[in-house]
Amino acid sequence: MTGAIVAALYDRLAKEPLAPGLYLVSTPIGNLGDISPRALSILARASDVYCEDTRHSRKLFAAYGIERRLLAYHDHSDGRDRLRIIGRLQAGGSIALISDAGTPLISDPGFKLVRDAL
Template identity: 65%
Template sequence: MESGLYIVATPIGNLGDISSRAIEVLRGVDLIAAEDTRHSQRLLQHYAIDNRLIPYHDHSDGRSQDRICELLAAGGSVALISDAGTPLISDPGYRLVRDMQARGYMVRPVPGPSAVIAALSVCGLPTDSFRFEGFLPAKPGTRENSLRALADEAATLVFYEAPHRIADTLQAMLRVFGGEREAVLAREITKTFETVRRASLAGLVDFVSSDANQQKGEIVLIVAGQVASDTTLDAATARLLRALARELPAKKAAALVAEHSGLRKKDLYNYLLSVKEH
């Protein structure tokens, strides 16, 4: 193996999705750094990979990174893997990559499965432009504020969500984006109970609340971007208008923004009606 750090993608569910190159690299490196060694050991045992394994995650105390650095300095090779999918996509590791690059060591990707890309490929929504947001904040108020900041985004929105929060998150999306906004629940991708459900947000709320099984497992949520209304607003003006409309009657909010922007009050008021905030 050429000396360096290899960022290796592993299956997100179906063990058959690993690439032959990934297996070759995991067998050939001097050390494997894993987010959870107990979880990754099952994958390695399945493919008869008997290699040294150490933990590396956001709460590592620095000894693991020191060990990796020492090995690379001696001309060795290390593979970094996460619990599932492509490392560093809402997973720990970027500090390690930055540090090794800064020291002049080779860092090479070994591409493969990614829950984000897998979900987008079957969602049935536009994928020419998308925005990956990872996990939303756990606190309800902060979560809704984050969603409001995305309400006027035209690109398709992609989120990870924990199963115990999926019902509350869908309710928050319904309140912020409106019940008619199209969305997709992609759950347990490549696993036995895989679910891909496209519906309005109101329909997804009903679907998840009526079936407890949909509140389990690994979840990707995809939400259609905001469709432009007849009134074209820049993002900053739209955010200001929507913020005012949460505190004031829609007509008053439209009048204030019209006074300072030069836009027609009627058009601003119709915009608020079109996004169904009021």
């Protein structure tokens, strides 16, 4: 896809309301241009975005002009952190979960959050 097409899709999707729920968002492995317009749209509209390393994820957000606070959810997060996130979901939040690269749940701590959210 050309940059103009991606930008047009992103603009269209970013205007639609984001339904409450837990969104598992894949992020690029190596090339920041490999992210989908839908993923960008979710990241731009989620009420909370949880990631393994805020410094790493901030680079992705900066590249696409996404101004959203990043919250840490990583190997050292505990059950209280998961309960807080689940509470936000139950209150109607739209929560995005991303990993440092690739899809959340594959060799990262996101599986515990999804397991407990089900």
